[in-house]
Amino acid sequence: xxxxxxxxxxxxxxxxxxxxxxxxxxxxxxxxxxxxxxxxxxxxxxxxxxxxxxxxxxxxxxxxxxxxxxxxxxxxxxxxxxxxxxxxxxxxxxxx
Numbered sequence: 001x002x003x004x005x006x007x008x009x010x011x012x013x014x015x016x017x018x019x020x021x022x023x024x025x026x027x028x029x030x031x032x033x034x035x036x037x038x039x040x041x042x043x044x045x046x047x048x049x050x051x052x053x054x055x056x057x058x059x060x061x062x063x064x065x066x067x068x069x070x071x072x073x074x075x076x077x078x079x080x081x082x083x084x085x086x087x088x089x090x091x092x093x094x095x096x
Contacts, residue, residue: 004032004057005044011064012042015094023087028054037091051083051091063095070095 008027012035020039026049027035036045055063059078062068070092073079081088 002032009042024049026052029060030056051087054080
C-alpha cells in the first residue's frame with residue numbers, strides 16, 4: 001500500500017470523526033491505489049461503489065488538507081466523478 005493511500009485513509013477517517021459514511025464511495029488516486037468509504041469508515045480497498053471519484057495524488061492531498069475545494073476540482077476537471085452525484089455532493093460536504 002502506498003504512503004498516499006495510508007495517509008488518505010487516516011485523513012478520511014479523521015474527517016468522518018468516527019461516524020462512517022452513509023453510502024459506498026471510492027476514491028481512485030491515480031498511480032497510487034483506491035480507498036473505499038462506507039458505514040465502517042475509510043479503508044484501502046477496491047470494492048464496487050455507488051460513486052467513484054478519481055483524482056491525481058496532488059489533487060487528493062489538496063482536498064484532504066483543505067487547500068483544494070472538491071467542487072472546484074470537479075468543475076476544473078481535476079476530479080472526475082462516476083456514479084451517484086447526490087452521494088458525491090454528500091461526500092464533498094464531509095471533506096469541507
